[in-house]
Amino acid sequence: MARLLLIAGDFVEDYEIMVPFQALQAMGHEVDAVCPEKREGDRIRTAIHDFEGDQTYTEKPGHDFTLNATFAEVEVAGYDGLVIPGGRAPEYLRLDERVLEMVRHFFEHEKPVAAICHGAQLLAAAVSLEGRRVSAYPACAPEVRLAGGDYAEIEVDQAVSSGKLVTAPAWPAHPAWLMQFNALL
Template identity: 45%
Template structure:
């Protein structure tokens, strides 16, 4: 069983956050949710309405939080997931988030990013030379961070698995679970 850390905060997209948590638990793994504080985070629902140029945002469910970013010991985890929504825009500036995310990238451990999730490793300079999916309007941001934007539902680059958003979650989840389970096989 792997222990996977999920970094999130208020305004994270509901499906981007809850789907991976439930899928990891369904697969027999432990999903541990971390946020700025230990209060439940307020998720949002993003949808694509006819006649709108951008997605709409509505209040979503609450997601219980297990521990605060400052209390995370990344050595205790086998993988990392960064859901999308607006939360990555805010959490990417946290020194504790930087410490945690660098740990996983430095060690080649599984990292899953969903939708806006790549904003976190991009802000830390960790996407340089990588291939990644992201919410399509982030293409320029990803490319300015030195990555190659790939418009696909399940982009695997080493131990990093990314997707464009919640419609891609079934394919992303299958790819992330395969990378995670492969990383659990003793060398």
């Protein structure tokens, strides 16, 4: 099975870290969850984003998530794929040059990448999305387009694959998103 890197940060979307972290392990993959400036055993805060009929999602406190690897010790060459959950974390993670270098590695070496929701913000900051069909939370569509991507307007429970990249708009897409990512692994 594959060895996967999951990059997250405080106020990552709760379901978008918890579900893939557990589901990918249940499929037999090894998943190392890391956060800049944090070590194995440290916790990050999560937020629950829900769709309740407002103009955008609502946000509520989520569970704390315990990291199982140390960011400073990551050697990206040893990983077969990358998982980027959404929430508010990608907004500031994209300012960290080491995070951007890590993301670039997976694209440069044509390794599978799964990004969901606001994870597209991190993709757009790290690499050109030229020639790729990319889904994300609709508010990230301008960033996908500015990075050269073809923004995929799909239902919230769907995912889209473009080469080695699998993207989805939000956590209701977990079954489709994880199935497509697993097929690439």
